[in-house]
Structure formats: structure tokens, C-alpha cells
Amino acid sequence: MKPKTTFLKFILAGLVAFILFLSFLLTMGLLFSINEHSVFPEQVLASISLYLSAIASLLIIYYMYRMLVLVDNDRAFSAMSLIYVRAIFRLTIMEFIVLIGTVPFVYYIADNDDAPGVMIIGLGMLIIPLAVATFVSIIEKLLKNAIELKLDYELTI
DSSP states (O other): OOHHHHHHHHHHHHHHHHHHHHHHHHHHHHHHHHHTTOOOHHHHHHHHHHHHHHHHHHHHHHHHHHHHHHHHTTOTTSHHHHHHHHHHHHHHHHHHHHHGGGHHHHHHHHHHTTOHHHHHHHHHHHHHHHHHHHHHHHHHHHHHHHHHHHHHHHHHO
16 A cells, blocks of 8 residues: 555545444344334334445445545546546435435434424435535546546647
């Protein structure tokens, strides 16, 4: 590993560990609810949504790792990096759509516990992948322009 991306790769490994830990906690909570016979449809829908979101997040981290490998090989401004950025964009949009499945569960909690702030927090968490997708879209356009400039520069020389 080259030192310029080693730290970032460790951060990605930490994110993977965190996502797997949260998935483990979700599984334990779901198993506890099944044993207590307190499972309700909103909980199952939210659990499925969170599992799919975890899978999408792990795929995003995989593509980020592949981009770091490109940076290590001095190929950051290549067509492959543009493909990875587009994949990350699509996955963040997919994650937003999947997380919509958590809204009924958040509403159920807010309604039963009489805590309207939970709904605001839940919707705020829903918007995060959309904000990330917007940022990734901007990065995609900048990367596309940088690749075009690099090609023009190489043709000039």
C-alpha cells in the first residue's frame, strides 16, 4: 500500500466494520422481537430496508476502495474512475429509495411514543443519501471535465 492512501483505506475498513456491527445489532434486535412475538409489519419493512441499505453502503465502500487503488496507480483521471463515480452515484440514489421503507416504522415510533421529533430525525436521515448523491454528481461532472482537459493536454503534446 502506498502511504498517500493508506490512511483512507483504514478509514474505509473502519466503515465496513461499523456497518457490519450495525447489521449485527439489527439482526439481534429482530431475533429478540421474534422471540418475544412482538414483530409488526413496519418493523419488518424497516429491517429489510436497512439490510438493503447496508448492502448498498458496502458496495459504495468497495467502489471507493477501487478508486483509491486507481489513485495509488496514478490513474485517478481515467475512464475507470468515472465508471466508479457513476456507480457510487447510482448506489446512493438506490440507497435513498430503499431508505424510504423506514418511514412507516419511524412514523409508528413517533405516533406511539408521542415524540414528533423522531419523525424529523428520521426524515433528516432519509435526506442524507440524497445530499451525498448531489455531491457525487458534482464530482462526476468535475472529473469528466478534468479527464477531457487531460486528453486535450496529451493531444497537444
